[in-house]
Amino acid sequence: MAIFKTIHSLDDLFLHTLEDIYFAENTILKALPKMEKKASNPALKQGFETHLEETRGQVERLESIFKSLGKDPKGTECPAIEGIVKEAEELAGEISDAEVKDAALAAAAQAVEHYEISRYSTLIALAQRLGHEDFVRPLEATLAEEKATDAKLTKLSESTLLRKAA
Ligand code: FE
Ligand code: FE
């Protein structure tokens, strides 16, 4: 794949991963309002709305890291997030029962969070290795939001969505 050609060093890998998650966050910004519209459960809808707001802040954190590196914020295509979002949209489109659809939307959202958790964990490890101490705190703040969102979705599924759909 052409996107990997210019990656020779850990610095290159850090920048690539930053561009990858920047693309992913911007894709998520577009996907979350659609997921919110498809959801019926009020807590799930509210959760998507809250995370949309958090995601805007996460994009800003990434932009300030780009700026600190002297780079223009730029995304590099992330086929993984495109696939996760596409799969979610296709699956939701095939489900007519509102409660089953909610369960599927929550599961799809967790797949998104897990992708993000892996990328931010890698970025934090690379930032520490490369001596970018000032990037660790904002990246950890975002990672904490992704993990909290994942945990909320697990709780909502267990307490409500799966109970109702069963
Ligand atoms: Fe995010
Ligand atoms: Fe990716």
Ligand code: FE
């Ligand atoms: Fe997220």
